[in-house]
Amino acid sequence: MLSYQHSYHAGCHADALKHIVLGDLVAAMMLKEAPLFLFDAFASRGIYNLDSAEALKNREFDSGIGKLWPLRHGHLPEGVSRWFNIIEGENSDGSFTRLPGSTALLAAMLRDTDRLAACDLHPQEFDALREGFKNSRRIALHKRDAFEAVPALLPPVEKRGLIFLDPSYENKEEYKKVARTISDACTRFRAGVYVIWYPLLPAGRHLDLFNALKRSGIRKILRVELDGKESFPEMQMYGSGLLIVNPPWHAEQSMKRSLDWLHQNLIAGNGLATFNWLVPE
Template sequence: MNYRHAFHAGNAADVMKHAVLAWVLERLRGKEAPFFVLDTHAGIGRYDLDDQAASRTGEALRGVRRVIAGASALPDAARPYLDLLARLNEGATTVRHYPGSPLITRMMMRGQDRLLLAELHAEDVQTLRNLFRTDAQVSVHHMDGWLSLKAHLPPKERRGLVVIDPPFEAPDEYERMVAALVLAYRRWATGQYLLWYPVKDRAAVWRFHQMLEDTGIPKMLSAELCWSDDDRSDRLNGSGLILVNPPWKTEETLSDLLPALQTALAAGTGPVGCRWLRDETGKPA
């Protein structure tokens, strides 16, 4: 409960996961049928990169603000993310207002779509409620994000996405994430899932991937963007995502997008790319 994302908003990890999130949502928008999104660890939804918290760390300077400076070299897959930033900042060349995953999702929803947000932190959930207080398409719940999966899945909609982005404060967060995915997938096997994880201790990430493979869940893709060779476990070395039931051509798209983001971030030469943990047949890749 001590983690506050305001200190890290707009950093390199945010850029990676939010660019991918925006692309996935753009693909969901490609069909007329309504979609549902559950965000299990929602945060406050919107961040001011000029406030004291963000300025103290300066992470946005090495993250989204650096990417914006090199945006012209990014592939088309980055366009949904870049367009959101431009809309939120009214076309300004410097990004001050940064959207968390709730606001990214809301900005890409249509009139027939629905968003449910879970947030446990008492102050943050009130900020989130204030942000969406007049929005009938968004519901905000003060609850443990892990419990929200059982409480709110399956939705009435057949299509949609579950975003699982915990703060990774607990030592067993990887195990909890795997257990949560298994529970959620049993309840809603047709949904898409986007799980974020930090790349710190590479051995821990390998164990996490193995646990995911052992679930037998098919169509599970891992994607990573690292800014170091992750040989130290005392710092964040990269950002990782697990995509379950990803859109068509996700592997090809991310194989172009992630290296381009790494270059725009000037984020070093750490590992970057994606691989299937289990393919469409459920077999390990």
């Protein structure tokens, strides 16, 4: 939806889960030397200013990075430490004011042989994305509809790739549309790792996504979810999760450690942390 701007929500509890687990997945795939294609299908602006009027309006970052930042020097899972280090790389003053989004996180992890594509259709968000990464030769930016771009850009020449989808879900039909897009993409690039973020909202429409993927015939879909229950009373979104098609097995332990740490430190062990197969192999 062209009305959606992630700046109002940047740094919230869902971003913490999303970006830490995404980093765990990419790090596991990079254990192999072969080149890797990364695709951020709903990139937004890439880097967020948490001093902006949009971010400060509801201060949703207090539910995520604001709560976790004081813990950055403690004993941390590798994925959490990586996330903190990438944020520190954007802030020389020790703050988290410049917050890397998914595109910036992926860009920070690129090796010389890897390639990143990022896509957004919102005019202001794309302009900010282009400005932020204008000097990055290994990053291709596309101002186009992500649902059209995903199958169009696959399969990659690298033959190894991770495709990340985190739409706004402002339109309830997007849950089923994501499932159709992944099903189409898998016919073109069966070996790809597909990462789908979804929110937990009172309407429970994430179940439409689950059911559509179960019917698709796609196998090996891992569910990584943090359900905060009553932990975020000021927010409609009470949790979020990731569905991962073809997760590299090297990543499973690191993702589980990251999820457990977030469960303990974001919601004090309350709510529910889920790590299981939505669809087994």
